[in-house]
Amino acid sequence: MGKILDYAQPSLQGTLRIPGDKSVSHRSIMFGAIGEGTTTVEGFLQSDDCLATIDCFSKLGVEISVDGESVQIKSDGIGAWQEPREILYTGNSGTTTRLMLGILAGSNVSSVLIGDESIQKRPMKRVTAPLKQMGAHFIGREDAQFTPIAVEGTKLNAIHYQMPVASAQVKSAILLAALHAEGETVVEEMETSRDHTEKMLQHFGAEISVDNKTIRLKGGQKLHGTHVVVPGDISSAAFFLVAGAIVPNSKLTLTNVGLNKTRTGIIDVLQAMGAKMSINDSDNNSHEEMGTIGIESSSLKGTEIGGDLIPRLIDEIPVIALLATQAEGKTIIKNAEELKVKETNRIDAVVNELKKLGANITATDDGMIIEGPTPLHGGDLTSYGDHRIGMMAAIASLITSSPVTLDDTACIAVSYPTFFEQLDSVRNS
Ligand code: S3P
Numbered sequence: 001m002g003k004i005l006d007y008a009q010p011s012l013q014g015t016l017r018i019p020g021d022k023s024v025s026h027r028s029i030m031f032g033a034i035g036e037g038t039t040t041v042e043g044f045l046q047s048d049d050c051l052a053t054i055d056c057f058s059k060l061g062v063e064i065s066v067d068g069e070s071v072q073i074k075s076d077g078i079g080a081w082q083e084p085r086e087i088l089y090t091g092n093s094g095t096t097t098r099l100m101l102g103i104l105a106g107s108n109v110s111s112v113l114i115g116d117e118s119i120q121k122r123p124m125k126r127v128t129a130p131l132k133q134m135g136a137h138f139i140g141r142e143d144a145q146f147t148p149i150a151v152e153g154t155k156l157n158a159i160h161y162q163m164p165v166a167s168a169q170v171k172s173a174i175l176l177a178a179l180h181a182e183g184e185t186v187v188e189e190m191e192t193s194r195d196h197t198e199k200m201l202q203h204f205g206a207e208i209s210v211d212n213k214t215i216r217l218k219g220g221q222k223l224h225g226t227h228v229v230v231p232g233d234i235s236s237a238a239f240f241l242v243a244g245a246i247v248p249n250s251k252l253t254l255t256n257v258g259l260n261k262t263r264t265g266i267i268d269v270l271q272a273m274g275a276k277m278s279i280n281d282s283d284n285n286s287h288e289e290m291g292t293i294g295i296e297s298s299s300l301k302g303t304e305i306g307g308d309l310i311p312r313l314i315d316e317i318p319v320i321a322l323l324a325t326q327a328e329g330k331t332i333i334k335n336a337e338e339l340k341v342k343e344t345n346r347i348d349a350v351v352n353e354l355k356k357l358g359a360n361i362t363a364t365d366d367g368m369i370i371e372g373p374t375p376l377h378g379g380d381l382t383s384y385g386d387h388r389i390g391m392m393a394a395i396a397s398l399i400t401s402s403p404v405t406l407d408d409t410a411c412i413a414v415s416y417p418t419f420f421e422q423l424d425s426v427r428n429s
Helices: 022-034 048-059 094-105 125-133 168-178 196-203 234-246 265-272 307-312 314-325 337-341 346-356 387-396 410-414 419-426
Strands: 003-005 013-017 036-042 063-067 070-076 110-114 137-140 146-152 160-162 184-188 208-211 214-218 227-229 251-258 276-280 290-296 329-333 360-364 367-372 379-381 404-406
Touching: 013 419, 022 036, 022 048, 022 063, 022 070, 022 094, 022 168, 022 196, 022 227, 048 063, 048 094, 048 410, 094 110, 094 125, 094 137, 094 146, 094 168, 125 137, 125 168, 168 184, 168 196, 168 214, 196 208, 234 251, 234 265, 234 276, 234 290, 234 314, 234 387, 234 419, 265 276, 265 307, 265 314, 307 314, 314 329, 314 337, 314 346, 314 360, 314 367, 314 387, 337 346, 346 360, 346 367, 346 379, 346 387, 387 404, 387 410, 387 419
Parallel strands: 013 251, 036 227, 160 184, 379 404
Antiparallel strands: 003 404, 036 070, 063 070, 110 146, 137 146, 184 214, 208 214, 251 290, 276 290, 329 367, 360 367
């Protein structure tokens, strides 16, 4: 039997310090391992995905020590890595798998990468194809579309690449390979995706030029170990932003939230829906923007979400769909076909699970349409082993008239191991 989420319609009150950003935590380890010298990380997210990244680099001989949210990485640079005796296991993490493919392609080691059942079905050609154009050597199922993939590190050449998808993982894999390639690489984005790699390259001392959607990076640059402050993950904060907005009589304050402009689409959507919120992006000591968000429950109205907003909130769409079930009128989510290749097909998963609770929601080819407001009732839900579907179900259960049973909550540790602990700390039933 799964976990019974019987929250009897509480109101949510209090303050939560949002744990570290998953994307920035992964990159802090990767950049620390590529760079020469010591890197210290503060606010690291100790989640399953980020620990998979640490495990991969430990197998490459990089010295990494973890003490809660603090991590120290000592490296003599990419040239000093050892050939791993074991297969590099990337778990459930698309970011680990795709960025590692880019990094390993230009290294001087041979290695094999494999992920869990979900990763083994997720498309890798979006990175292996451009990396092969740079000269990378991969062997894997269906022409290196799926893991396991063997990588023979080799000398790479720069590329001029027009991205066919809006994906920060693809962009980052190419940029990380470009760092060790001969010549200047140019990446042209379709839509601007999260820019943590560009920001962190600069933070580690590389020169990179970003002009609108065109990024240029010269090969042969060395990274130098430094101190990284990881902001809280706005994708994790999103669950409590939605909870605060839809659970009657709630008032939440979320501190330490990353406010990088390429990630704040959820704030734009809440504002467009009429949510009561405040944002304070006070000074901070991170190379990324961060601040505090206050949210209160209020009446909401439907909105349209598409175009260049999609990459700025791609991971928040499951919980935005839940939010839309409580908004007056129609919410249309379009241009979001990328949802089909996430940890699970998130269009099908969101629509199936919210329908079980009585939502008026229809799947479309590139998103979904939700008509609200609809009172939700309980039901037996599945997370499909996808952390964000699991958390969406848990937040939904706060407003259902009867309990929700969720088959798997363990998957939530992929990005938010303290999710239930934090939820319990603001629940006032
Ligand atoms: C991520 C990029 C996004 C996002 C994922 C993390 C990253 O994936 O969904 O959770 O850290 O670069 P895509 O690049 O596939 O859009």
